[in-house]
Amino acid sequence: MPKGLTYKQAGVNISEANKFIGDIGPLVRTTFNRQVLTSLGGFGSCFAFPAKEFKNPVLVSSTDGVGTKLKIAMLADKHDTVGIDMVAMNVNDILAMGARPLFFLDYIAIGKVARKKLVAIVRGIVKGCQESGCSLIGGETAEMPVIYRKDEYDLAGFCVGVAEKNEIITGKSISAGDVLVGIESSGLHSNGFSLVHKVFSQREIKKRAAELLTPTRIYVKPVLALKNAVKIKGIAHMTGGAYYEKLMRIIPGHCSVIVRKGSWPVPEIFSVLQQRGKVESKEMFRTFNMGIGLVVVMAGKDVAAAQAHLKRYQLRSWVIGEVVPGRSTITFVEGK
Secondary structure, three states, rough: OOOOOOOOOOOOOHHHHEEEEEEEEHHHHHHOOOEOEEEEEEOOEEEEHHHHHHHEEEEEEEEEEEOOOOHHHHHHOOOOHHHHHHHHHHHHHHHHOOEEEEEEEEEEEOOOOOOOHHHHHHHHHHHHHHHHHOEEEEEEEEEEOOOOOOOOOOEEEEEEEEHHHHHHHOOOOOOOOOOOEEEEOOOOOOHHHHHHHHOOOHHHHHHHHHHOOOOOOOHHHHHHHHHHHHHHHHHHHEEOHHHHHHHHHOOOEEEEEEEEEEOOOOOOOHHHHHHHHHHHHHHHHHHHOOOEEEEEEEEEHHHHHHHHHHHHHHOOEEEEEEEOOOOOOOOEOOOO
């Protein structure tokens, strides 16, 4: 009797996927702490919440991916940094609420299991978790040849953190006279890459791959420490929508914002993209972080201490604007 069709013949290699899980086990366990109660491979992951460390804890969560920056990793065949991006996009988001990351889970969808590539991706995820102080407690790797070509993949992540209820940062206390402190980005981070693909050819992207694949900066440890040093009234993670949406999301309705162009050095890559793509200034500030990865709002009296603190973490920062009376508008002016 002839043999029937197998799952492997359909394009899904369970044995190879299991070998990959064996490859990453020791790597992933480097992120574990005493709260992690299960190892890899279970139906679920168990994390013992450190309740005694908090008075009135609130869980804060986020889910996000890396977007079309992944296409650059595929073109350059360099996959060891995009995992950092995935962690950063999530932990920086919950940091904007004042939360400390606790644990992280990843989802990798791929056309064909390629263990070397997958291990490189997970190595980046592990590095991001170590840098942000959270544990990588589980994940899923889905081989989907019907949806993805064999060299293609997509990433998504899920993060859970914690904050004291009375210390959650919402922006509600922001008022006219407060100051915007911009903390430097490491470049494009993980937003605007669909436009990047429109501006640059594949040949140019490969040539610029090292710069374009610079991982998103993770701000968790320095900003959580800053929260204990000065009163932070609001934090904006400058991702998609950037100044017009992400920054304005934290500004109360009775306030407006003035942003001073020229008060910080804009990395050259943004100027190249604007000139090559003939992109209008408003579109640049709506799409890209323009060199500022995080905006922290505080009283003017706290700025000097905040900048001195960030400098100890080798982070450059600038006063990039101020909060004024108004009705939720943002105005860009030239000059420091």
